[in-house]
Amino acid sequence: MPQQQGNFHPQPIHRIQHIGIIPDGGRRWAIANAVSLSESYETTRKKLAGFVGKIIGLGISEISIYMSSRQNFKRQEYEIEAFTNQALLSLSTEVGIICNELGLKVSVAGKLSHQSAGFIKTVEDLINETSNHAHGRLNLCIEYDPFDEIQYALNQLNKGDELWNGLWIKQPLDIVIRSGNANLLSNFLPLQSAYARLYFSEKLFNDLTWPDIESFINDYQSLERKYGD
Secondary structure, three states, rough: OOOOOOOOOOOOOOOOOOEEEOOOHHHHHHOOOOOOHHHHHHHHHHEEEEHHHHHOOOOEEEEEEEEEHHHHHHOOOHHHHHHHHHHHHHOOOOHHHHHHHEEEEEEEEEOOOOOOOOHHHHHHHHHHOOOOOEEEEEEEOOEEEEEHHHHHHHHHHHOOHHHHHHHOOOOOOOOOOOOOOOOOOOOOOOOOOOEEEEEEEOOOHHOOHHHHHHHHHHHHHOHHHHHOO
């Protein structure tokens, strides 16, 4: 288990099962730090890998990361290439390593209609490689759109089934963390986020630190959840 910061309780967290992360601010961070988009997204993917390991180390069993939305593929070609290349590198390196080390099953939410055959094969290989892992789950939202997820769920339904059972991601979120000083979900898992606690940081994601993540988790632990009662 990773070393704890401050007054964070070192016991495993049982109340939190599922955390979502929206790592916003890559383009602005690249400009502010005079680096290329590719370098910025490389920093993002490495920081995400570190956070995943620490979150799982706290006993939280599921993490969903917003890697890209369907709308992201309306950007300029050089931007699409930058984040797609870094996403592929992440799948080929950090994601596979950390999921095998921690026993995490990988799942992908998204249609992947703009991805290359090589990208899709890498995703499929990673899903197959981790299919028997049972310690937790890492959900990667790639080219995600909630309407695509709902349509997919409807297509899976048999008579008497509930829509929820056909969703790409079935576990409700407890926490959603978004960086970049934007207080909206941008279509990130709206059904799963219905009762999630939303935490927005003014920091760009590449400036976010582990103590920042801990502070959100600490705050959540102090809440009394009512779930609409």
